[in-house]
Amino acid sequence: MLSLGRRNKRETLTPLEAELAPRGRGVSRLHRQPVWRSAGRLADLPRWTGSAAALGFLTLTIGYGIVIGGHGRIVSDALLSATGFGIEAVKLSGQREINEFQILEALEIHEGSSLALFDVDSARERLNQMAWVKNASVMKLYPSTLQVKIEERIPYALWQRGDLVSIVNESGDVITDDVDGRYANLLLVVNHGAQRRAGEINTALEQVPELRPRVRAAFLIADRRWDLQLENGISIRLPEENVDVALADLMEMDKESGLLSRDIVAIDMRLADRVTVRLSDEAAEQRKIMTGGRNRSGKKERDT
Secondary structure (H helix, E strand, O other): OOOHHHHHOOOOOOHHHHHHOOOOOOOOHHHOOOHHHHHHHHHHOOOOHHHHHHHHHHHHHHHHHHHHHOOHHHHHHHHHHHHHHEOOEEEEEOOOOOOHHHHHHHHOOOOOOEOOOOOHHHHHHHHHOOOOEEEEEEEEEOOOEEEEEEEEOOOOEEEEEOOEEEEEOOOOOEEEOOOOHHHOOOEEEEOOOHHHOHHHHHHHHHOOOOOHHHEEEEEEEOOOEEEEEEOOOOEEEOOOOOHHHHHHHHHHHHHHHOHHHOOEEEEEOOOOOOOEEEEOHHHHHHHHHHHOOOOOEOOOOEEO
């Protein structure tokens, strides 16, 4: 039995205590507190501590599983949507050639998507990759609205090279190769390089609005001048310079004699001092019969 003095000087052990102490454990069995004394301290904790600890452990386990399984974004979206931050409306403005379905498809909004976690930068990048989009802006309007503004490219002309037809802007940049009847009113320019010079022939035709609706296509010849193809098949060969003057003279002759309604194939206006008209084969044969094979020329027109 240990004396009271020995108890107060635990660092000094008797030979019997040293023999009874386990090797390598640091504290002798005689100097340890009973287990029930440590366990008795738990009695001071609130009764709900165990439930809270179990719930916290369960929550951490579920959260870990969600993260490992790659479902963190889905769960976060669902939770934020449930609290009133889901995307419930999309305000679109500026679109004319693009339909709403194409824009919504590019935004990649799914059921349960939250406004807080929506990536506006990625959405803007996807919109700017669309053929008709010149610039797009995407903005969040809390709590539940997404605002999208579209600036579209403006169609200016149709450009044909070979069998391929494209819509181009005023600078000649290709917008898209997807052409339908909605763009039939655009001027069709043909041959390589014509897309870059469509502005000059369009400007010239704007000076003669009575002729513009009758023009089916404009052909760039040798990258120097234009030939116009009318809807009735007549070809008008324009000069390299003073195109506006030539077109004005053409319309004056049409008013005087109905030139563009005759049975002719081509009108050559490349020479400043004369206009040459080529009849169709049927009209030429008929004229030959009526004139006995003699040619006739005039001041403004020569039939050949």
